Amino acid sequence: MEVKIQQWGNSAAIRLPATVLKQMSLASGDVLILDTSGDVMTLKPAKAKLHYRLADLMAECDLNAPEPEELSEWNAMQPAGREV
Structure with missing residues (x-):
């Protein structure tokens, strides 16, 4: 999937499609970890979302x-x- 880098104030940003957010169970405001190795860039959730039920x-x-x-x-x- 291709995404375009765009100017956002003094920074650059990419937009994550809604389908990707849904697939990864992410939402606006969630924190991601950015790793780079050579010419490879990886984004992953900062921590797994935990959902507890009282029972x-x-x-x-x-x-x-x-x-x-x-x-x-x-x-x-x-x-x-x-x-x-």
Whole structure:
């Protein structure tokens, strides 16, 4: 696929077709990493997009795990102001 380099202020820019953005699951504002090696230029997403579902995260929780010590101390603290 050919794209044209165009002037954009004091920089040069290329436009990524909507079909490419959709295929790569990218959107305007996403960050890309630009690598160059010789005469080859590669663009890739800065990091994979992570999509979590609450049900999946909850399924990974160990409900029988002991409470962390810091949390026990926090829960045992007396109110210090008018937060009650």
